[in-house]
Amino acid sequence: TITVDGVPANGVAGQSLAGVILASGTLALRLTSAQGRPRSVFCGIGVCYDCLVEVNGQRDVRACQRRAAEGDVVTSQHDRRPSGDAS
Secondary structure (H helix, E strand, O other), rough: OOOOOOEEEOOOOEEEEHHHHHOOOOOOOEEEOOOOOOOOOOOOOOOOOEOOOOEEEEEEEEEOEEEOOOOOOOEEEEEEOOOOOOO
16 A cells, blocks of 8 residues: 555555556546646656655656555655746
8 A cells, every 4th residue: 555645545465556557547647847737657657757746755767667565655756847937
């Protein structure tokens, strides 16, 4: 059992965080910086970085690459654009 944004989610031994999260019914793992659009697992092999989440206080964890561990606390990420960005 892990916690995803405060909600318990159950998985099986050896399952990735992405697998546990998707199986629990949560599809969006983070929001884009520019327009706040939802992102989830895209490539599933750690190349695209669309599945970045915070795990136990550590930011920028690729959910598709990290094995879930009992008691993990997962939080969705949403990084706002820097205020000085012109675009």
